[in-house]
């Protein structure tokens with residue numbers, strides 16, 4: 001008999017695997033006047049889109065289910081998969097339910113993609129948001145608030161509806177709840193990793209890319225009650241933290257494989273944008289200002305967010321120690337330059353702290369993992385049974 | 387293919403360039419020895435070298451060091467050393483060569499390089515810069531600051547963006563005062579901005595000379611020669627003197643009707659950086675076809691002045707901000723680059739576009755297939771697409787590049803022989819959409835349907 005959890009997870013898997021954005025099409029049918037706005041990972045102020053009466057849609061590539069027919073020629077060699085699969089989805093009409101797509105300055109490839117989309121999809125409104133990279137400057141918060149204001153103006157124009165403070169505060173509250181639920185699920189897994197499958201958690205989290213936040217909050221509440229299996233017995237597994245998958249996402253089978261090969265995942269950076277703020281964004285007072293300040297001062301570290309006040313490599317070591325991780329697994333998308341660069345300093349710091357690590361590269365569209373499985377198993381064995 | 391390679395122009399400006407760059411390395415060595423002048427690391431893209439003059443500081447450009455290593459065929463060893471350390475095969479090789487050299491104590495000229503008083507990451511377009519400078523600061527134990535320049539995401543720079551940059555520049559001034567113990571000399575800064583405007587005027591005029599047929603100026607390979615002084619000396623009287631000399635020489639050449647070769651066969655626009663480890667070989671391949679590079683995007687990394695922008699001594703901080711925001715190729719958006727190249731084809735009267743994809747540099751290369759689609763399919767402009775790298779000698783295939791180049795120029799020759807050949811504005815008019823016919827930006831055809 002399938003349990004409630006199985007139903008939830010299966011439902012979420014269908015939502016995630018539907019490359020033609022069925023949930024979004026359905027939502028648009030139910031809301032014929034309203035727009036859907038896609039956002040390219042990593043971070044986007046979904047609250048603003050929500051407050052404009054629109055559906056924010058997180059884009060995370062197409063996994064292994066899309067053949068590249070056109071995008072390869074546009075982006076050529078040495079470019080990560082998510083750039084190409086996203087463009088391919090657009091070139092094959094799969095992004096048609098989106099009225100606009102929001103990009104941020106994640107990396108040089110992502111930035112150029114924004115403008116290639118602008119040329120190729122003239123019927124969509126493409127917006128590019130600059131997120132400040134120098135939080136130490138006293139000018140950054142004001143600048144970012146202005147940037148959010150500009151975006152709000154664009155959304156108002158597109159949707160024909162004003163974004164007011166009350167509506168934005170309500171949206172922030174909903175997203176605060178969403179993030180709090182995700183934090184609780186992550187805490188639950190970190191405390192009892194044998195009771196919760198990471199792939200289940202992941203699918204439930206990722207399904208939130210395609211449905212209204214209210215719906216997703218209900219799913220997460222259900223997950224919080226049901227996702228853990230208290231009867232599960234602990235096994236001999238290596239307690240690890242995953243780093244490097246903040247943008248392009250590893251194939252679902254690879255996430256499962258990591259656990260099957262003997263790892264307990266205590267923390268990861270999958271779908272980071274959904275869990276960007278480490279604390280609630282204040283809901284009283286000026287909401288745009290609160291969002292801006294939270295971006296600068298209450299957000300997680302990532303290889304594509306620069307904040308020299310807090311060094312990422314120290315934060316990773318701190319995180320591994322805090323969670324009692326025995327090792328770090330770098331799971332890096334092929335050709336993801338920001339992740340490659342950070343690896344150098346991460347590695348140095350981990351070695352100094354005597355925390356072992358393993359570096360693996362993946363591609364969205366990979367479907368055989370024999371070599372990766374062997375590498376993980378060997379790594380686990382060398383640490384657990386030596 | 388014609389066998390003999392025409393010998394290239396060697397003027398007084400080449401000698402002067404060598405001397406200036408040598409003096410720069412001497413100043414850096416002096417800084418390494420005594421701390422005076424203080425050195426500040428900067429990135430080339432949309433650099434704000436004028437600001438350093440307000441402190442009498444000398445710029446340290448890791449990019450120039452990296453390219454010097456490559457051009458001297460010395461980049462592979464430091465690249466390998468960096469890979470040993472954990473850098474990936476697919477990281478920008480500029481960074482790898484520089485960090486590897488730093489750790490090996492290797493410098494392009496054998497002179498000592500200083501530890502910078504400040505690693506100032508002027509984040510103008512390239513995200514890799516941020517990582518590069520973060521690593522430089524880490525490995526050199528130097529203080530690090532990021533100057534956040536918003537990417538140009540609207541057609542014109544916004545007043546908010548200018549104010550944001552000016553504010554940060556002022557914070558950096560205060561920080562440099564604290565670090566160097568020197569007071570910022572506002573008058574000297576203004577003077578540097580004044581020098582820059584004169585350099586830019588001369589440089590822009592040189593570039594406009596290339597609109598003539600034959601072009602007296604090689605706007606790619608020789609432009610690169612001039613780029614060292616342009617970035618190191620733009621804010622100094624030596625820079626003004628140098629660029630006025632170069633202009634004088636080019637004007638004299640133009641007056642004599644002299645081109646790059648005994649005869650100018652083709653006029654091309656080049657997009658993308660050169661393969662520095664094979665700089666000479668690459669240059670010779672164009673020379674063999676007597677193809678004159680009349681314009682290039684790479685020569686606008688540090689600043690785009692041929693369309694009219696100048697620094698303004700009456701508004702020194704604002705003009706620095708505007709320059710970083712909107713008047714260099716790296717911070718302008720990708721479609722603005724298409725338009726820049728298109729303008730070159732039309733106004734510089736070119737036969738075609740050469741797109742050089744370099745593996746290292748996603749800022750330049752990511753999406754160049756789409757760019758090619760725009761030029762060939764949308765505008766009907768002959769376009770040659772080449773792939774190699776700007777720093778890593780392992781990614782250059784002489785035979786492959788030569789074959790493609792030969793095929794490209796043979797096709798142009800054939801078009802000429804059959805009377806279908808067009809050039810410049812006539813080329814775009816003949817094959818591209820009529821003016822006013824084109825959607826606002828550079829739209830492509832309609833979106834395809836779902837295929838499965």
Ligand code: SF4
Pocket residue numbers: 080081082083106107108109110247248304333335336337338339
């Ligand atoms: S996966 Fe890496 S390289 Fe690709 S878009 Fe994301 S950050 Fe950029």
Ligand code: SF4
Pocket residue numbers: 478479480481512513514515518746747748749750776
């Ligand atoms: S990515 Fe390109 S622009 Fe950036 S540092 Fe490397 S070569 Fe320079």
